[in-house]
Amino acid sequence: QSALTQPRSVSGSPGQSVTISCTGTSSDFSDYNYVSWYQQYPGKTPKVIIYDVNKRPSGVPDRFSASKSGNTASLIISGLQTEDEADYYCCSYPGAYVIFGGGTKVTVL
Amino acid sequence: EVQLLESGGGLVQPGGSLRLSCAASGFTFSSHAINWVRQSPGRGLEWVSAINGNGQSTIYADSVRGRFAISRDNSKNTVYLQMNRLTSDDTAVYHCTRWINYYDYWGQGTLVTVSS
Secondary structure, three states: OOOEEOOOEEEEOOOOOEEEEEEOOOOOOOOOOOEEEEEEOOOOOOEEEEEOOOEOOOOOOOOEEEEEEOOEEEEEEOOOOHHHOEEEEEEEOOOOOOEEEOOEEEEEO | OOEEEEEOOEEEOOOOOEEEEEEEEOOOHHHOEEEEEEEOOOOOEEEEEEEOOOOOOEEEOOOOEOOEEEEEEOOOOEEEEEEOOOOHHHOEEEEEEEEOOOEEEEOOOEEEEEOO
16 A cells, blocks of 8 residues: 655646646556545645546536546646645545555645 | 544554544434544645444554554444554544545544654
C-alpha cells in the first residue's frame, strides 16, 4: 500500500489549465471506479471536489474535471483562479483498502 | 447538520497506547461506514482504518494492522480507534470521516504525538 504518485507541485497563471496526475498499480485502481479528489487549504480539512472518477458534488465549479485511464487518474483545473491555490489529493478505493496520493501543491502565479 | 467530533488524542511515549473516539451526529449513524484518516504535520493524507455501518467489517492499512483496532457503538453514535504499540511514525492529526464511496464529511481531528 504505497501512496499513489502525484507531482509534488504544479503551477499556472490565472486563466490557464493545469493537470494533476495520480498513478498507482493495477491493484490500486479497480472496476469499482471509486476515485475521488480532495482540495485542502492550509489549516483546513479536505473537501471533496470529484467523486466516482469524474462526478462533481453540487457547488463545485465546472472548471474542475477528472478522468481515469488504466492505472492513472487525472484532475484538470481549467481557467485557473487564485482561489484554486491549495493542496490536492487523489484517493482510490479498490475494495480492500483506501489509498491516497501524496498530494500536489497548486500554485497560481 | 452532520458533525464528527474526535477526542482522545495527546502525548504518549513510544510503545504506549491511546484510544480515540469519534462522536457523530446529524445523520443515521448505523447506515454509514466511518474511516480514520491521519495527516502528519506538513505531510499528506494517510488512510488508517474503516468500519462498516453495523461494525461487522473492518479493514486496516498495512502500517497499523495488528496494532490498531477500530470499533463502533451504534447506541452511542461513536466510533473508536484503539492504538497500541505506538511509534513516532504514528504522530499525526487523526480525522474521522464519513464514507459514502468518498469522504463527504470530516471531523476537525485530534492530535496524537508519540514522543519520549
